[in-house]
Amino acid sequence: MNISLKDYISIFIHQTDLKITNCVKEQLAPFNLAPEQNLIMLLLWERDGRTQQELAEQLQKDKTTITRMLSSLEQKGFIKRVTETCDRRSMRVFLTEGGKKLECKIIPVTEGFHKAVTRGITEEELAEVRRILTKMQKNIH
Numbered sequence: 001m002n003i004s005l006k007d008y009i010s011i012f013i014h015q016t017d018l019k020i021t022n023c024v025k026e027q028l029a030p031f032n033l034a035p036e037q038n039l040i041m042l043l044l045w046e047r048d049g050r051t052q053q054e055l056a057e058q059l060q061k062d063k064t065t066i067t068r069m070l071s072s073l074e075q076k077g078f079i080k081r082v083t084e085t086c087d088r089r090s091m092r093v094f095l096t097e098g099g100k101k102l103e104c105k106i107i108p109v110t111e112g113f114h115k116a117v118t119r120g121i122t123e124e125e126l127a128e129v130r131r132i133l134t135k136m137q138k139n140i141h
Contacts, residue, residue, distance in 0.1 A: 009136075020117065027109050031102060037073055038106065040066075044079065044095050045103045052081070052091050078102060 005011060024035045033041065039059055043050060050058075056066040070093060073079045078099035084090040118126060 013133075024113060027113060028106070031106060031109075032076055033078075033102070033106070034072075036061075037069055037078075038110070040069055040073060040093075041078065041095075041099065041102065041106065042110070044093060044099070045107070048095050049092050051084075052093060055093065073099075 021035055024038070028035060028038055036059075040055055043055060043058055052063065052066055052070065055061075055070075056063055059066070061069075070079065070081060074081060076098075077096055080094050080096055081091045082094060084092060121129075
């Protein structure tokens with residue numbers, strides 16, 4: 001069987017992801033926020049005070065990557081990390097005032113981008129995309 005590059009779904013998904021990530025990166029640049037850092041901020045705006053472990057699990061990232069991302073967000077003044085009193089190895093992540101103020105600027109950008117990417121796609125189609133991608137993820141494990 002001779003399969004063409006365009007026939008590999010994984011390549012198509014990767015190309016789509018790159019295009020989306022580059023667009024998000026461009027829109028977040030004025031706020032000094034990288035796309036993956038934005039995901040951490042979204043989780044904290046949803047519920048402040050999450051542990052580093054929770055963030056790693058939610059984003060399916062290893063501890064080293066999360067630690068690096070949090071260090072960068074901390075240097076930018078968006079978050080602060082606090083060591084747990086009961087478990088010195090565990091840290092909770094909290095938004096600073098600067099991080100809290102950023103929410104009202106970033107959420108409209110995020111929502112606008114979501115609307116642009118999903119324009120012309122029904123809720124049923126989005127549910128089908130999620131269902132299929134979930135199946136693919138399970139096939140890999």
